[in-house]
Amino acid sequence: MTLTLAMFMLPAALTMPVAQAAEPPPGDDPFYAAPADLASHPNGAVLGTRTIPVLGLPIPVAAWQLRYRTTDSEEHPQLDVTTVLVPPVPWSGPRPVLSYQVPENSLDTRCAPSVTLRGGSDTDMTRIMQDAPFIGEALRRGWAVVVSDYEGPQSRLFDGVTSGRGVLDGIRAARSFPPAGIDAASPIGAFGYSSGAFATLWATQLRREYAPDVRFVGTSAGGIPTDIPTMAQLADGAEGAILILLGLARNEPASRLADLLNDEGRRALRAAGTSSCGADMAQKYSDIHVDDFATVPNLLAHPAFRNAARPNELGRTTPDTPLYLYHSVTDEKIPVAGYTALVDTYCAQGATLTAIHSLFPTHIGAAAGEALGGLNFLADRFAGTPQSPGCVVR
CATH class of the missing domain: 3.40.50.1820 (Alpha/Beta hydrolase fold, catalytic domain)
Structure with missing residues (x-):
């Protein structure tokens, strides 16, 4: 009881x-x-x-x-x-x-x-x-x-x-x-x-x-x-895509993904450890797209993003x-x-x-x-x- x-x-x-x-x-x-x-x-x-x-x-x-x-x-x-x-x-x-x-x-x-x-x-x-x-x-x-x-x-x-x-x-x-x-x-x-x-x-x-x-x-x-890249593309414009981007940029430095972030993206990456619960991100980055944080177009299709995602895919x-x-x-x-x-x-x-x-x-x-x-x-x-x-x- x-x-x-x-x-x-x-x-x-x-x-x-x-x-x-x-x-x-x-x-x-x-x-x-x-x-x-x-x-x-x-x-x-x-x-x-x-x-x-x-x-x-x-x-x-x-x-x-x-x-x-x-x-x-x-x-x-x-x-x-x-x-x-x-x-x-x-x-x-x-x-x-x-x-x-x-x-x-x-x-x-x-x-x-x-x-x-x-x-x-x-x-x-x-x-x-x-x-x-x-x-x-x-x-x-x-x-x-x-x-x-x-x-x-x-x-x-x-x-x-x-x-x-x-x-x-x-x-x-x-x-x-x-x-x-x-x-x-x-x-x-x-x-x-x-x-x-x-x-x-x-x-x-x-x-x-x-x-x-x-x-x-x-x-x-x-x-x-x-299929992390496809998942991120589906979420683009929502906090999920930004979470994935910042997480992979921080976790996989060898991919050089962080080098493709612009000033706003680098500020978000520096702040990620203290303001990046999902609810925080939804409030802070509502209607923000991944390319708003990037120095190159279509970042989610860039080799650096795919190289950061690849070792973390299931099925190996x-x-x-x-x-x-x-x-x-x-x-x-x-x-x-x-x-x-x-x-x-x-x-x-x-x-x-x-x-x-x-x-x-x-x-x-x-x-x-x-x-x-x-x-x-x-x-x-x-x-x-x-x-x-x-x-x-x-």
Whole structure:
């Protein structure tokens, strides 16, 4: 009864300004500061812990935040934070663990899930509100939930390797934290939508080479960002295109994409780390096109932009875990053609997957309409029900 109440309280709490105002942003919070000996610790090592009230409210769910070491795409050690939620539901045997990747469309750590989940001040709280019912459903089922800040301390949007490694090491950290009651015997599933799906699938692709000790029994992902240049072109004139441009310019200096920014673009890039939550960008750059920030025409088709996007595209490696993927055929943010191509690539590489071309309209519609199918797929994997090899596409 108390957990059912908590599930309903999660989304409602996100509208309460009192709960959102007390916590400092990561730049002012010593918990996010990397220790001087960070590089000496192994990936996934827990370097500090704290308990939190979820959303700043007395919800009956045990919640901790863990600082942990990971390695970014440039092979630099970095400190990430993960939030571990455990429901007061008895479980016979190893408790399942759901690695839940919240969509984080930002270049600013104020928008990280660890901030919003503890009730921090954030102009983009609607991102968590969309996920709260599904996190609540996972907790209702008795699963532990791990929500990592996979973009890391520089909020590296659409950095595939950094995101995937952040997810994997967040699981390692949670698994080595005794109070959570999960360990190496706990089955692990991964779930994410939109930019959360991007991180989820990158983690699934990287698992074998980077974290062979982390084994997923299944992965569910929807609204999957693919063909980043086409996605940016579709979003041009909205904050999404500017987020992608500034993120790739900052993340991929070797592409020389930043050299093609004009004065306004360079000012936006310098400010990105402190004013680039999605909601900030929507207010600040409404009706701004990418070429308004560029010294060359048609920047989104320029080789520098494509070179920055290319190493972060999904599909380079075949996931070795059963997949459940879904995408609206009328997705207005991420064209379904890229999803279909990714499914074809995974199937040609021998993946085991179920792929849904969803009839739920729009990007947000498929997020709400298909999530239960994704959670049920993972519930079957947690229960030990085998998935038949091969591809089922519908």
